Amino acid sequence: MRILLTNDDGVLAPGIRAAAAALKEIGDVTVCAPDREQSGTGTAVSLQSPLRLTEVEPIVPGVPSWRVEGTPCDAAIVALEVLMRDKVDLLVAGINAGANLGEDVLVSGTVGAALQGYFRGVPSLAFSVTALADIHWEPAAQLLKQLATALSNEGLSTVLPRDVADRPLLLNVNLPNLPAHEIKGVEITRLGKRAYADVVKEGHDGRRQWYWVMRDKPVWELVEGTDIWAIRHNQVSITPLHTDLTYDKFPPSLVPIAKVLFEGLQKAKQAEKSS
Numbered sequence: 001m002r003i004l005l006t007n008d009d010g011v012l013a014p015g016i017r018a019a020a021a022a023l024k025e026i027g028d029v030t031v032c033a034p035d036r037e038q039s040g041t042g043t044a045v046s047l048q049s050p051l052r053l054t055e056v057e058p059i060v061p062g063v064p065s066w067r068v069e070g071t072p073c074d075a076a077i078v079a080l081e082v083l084m085r086d087k088v089d090l091l092v093a094g095i096n097a098g099a100n101l102g103e104d105v106l107v108s109g110t111v112g113a114a115l116q117g118y119f120r121g122v123p124s125l126a127f128s129v130t131a132l133a134d135i136h137w138e139p140a141a142q143l144l145k146q147l148a149t150a151l152s153n154e155g156l157s158t159v160l161p162r163d164v165a166d167r168p169l170l171l172n173v174n175l176p177n178l179p180a181h182e183i184k185g186v187e188i189t190r191l192g193k194r195a196y197a198d199v200v201k202e203g204h205d206g207r208r209q210w211y212w213v214m215r216d217k218p219v220w221e222l223v224e225g226t227d228i229w230a231i232r233h234n235q236v237s238i239t240p241l242h243t244d245l246t247y248d249k250f251p252p253s254l255v256p257i258a259k260v261l262f263e264g265l266q267k268a269k270q271a272e273k274s275s
């Protein structure tokens with residue numbers, strides 16, 4: 001199995017090293033990751049500047065490793081399109097230091113990188129441990145190895161049947177930061193709501209005013225069946241994701257607005273003609 005391993009914490013982060021060591025036991029791993037931390041860059045792609053791709057010392061012996069001066073998505077795209085071309089059976093993003101839960105998946109560089117595999121029909125996993133320090137990497141590495149093995153054997157389809165035959169799997173996996181014996185279960189979940197209170201700090205650097213978006217403590221909405229619920233109950237959360245963001249339960253009162261808007265446009269057109 002050919003595995004592309006990337007992340008958003010940078011190629012030197014301990015989490016990607018733990019993942020490389022685990023995945024190396026079950027497949028041919030290539031690492032291609034940002035040269036520095038890029039957490040919170042979501043689905044950003046660098047369209048305004050060229051990217052440099054540099055081979056570096058293997059982060060784990062025997063694992064070819066590359067760094068990209070760009071975002072997690074840049075690293076994934078360059079690896080998928082140039083380094084490995086069509087020869088990727090599985091994309092793994094992680095293991096991330098920090099939770100990627102609820103609506104936070106929309107700003108997560110870890111999930112962003114995984115999306116690039118998903119878009120190209122490659123089964124993709126985003127892996128995170130919900131802590132920023134003193135992280136238990138071992139259970140995450142172990143689980144990653146198990147999940148990747150299951151995917152390689154197509155055994156997972158019996159556990160997670162695909163609703164559309166050729167839609168690849170995109171799984172967002174979060175582990176509580178606990179040693180394996182304290183983890184209470186593995187739950188298949190849906191995304192919860194984790195409202196962040198974004199705080200903007202201000203200061204002056206001597207020349208100019210600066211503003212820094214910082215994240216205060218998140219406000220958790222504890223709803224059973226969600227990723228947040230699972231983590232709060234010391235369980236592993238696995239959320240299958242897809243990219244259809246369309247809200248199919250929008251209020252019916254929205255429909256007449258379309259007609260009104262079009263009528264307004266037509267009136268503007270008539271005004272243009274008569275002027």
Ligand code: MN
Pocket residue numbers: 008009038039040096097098109110
């Ligand atoms: Mn990160």
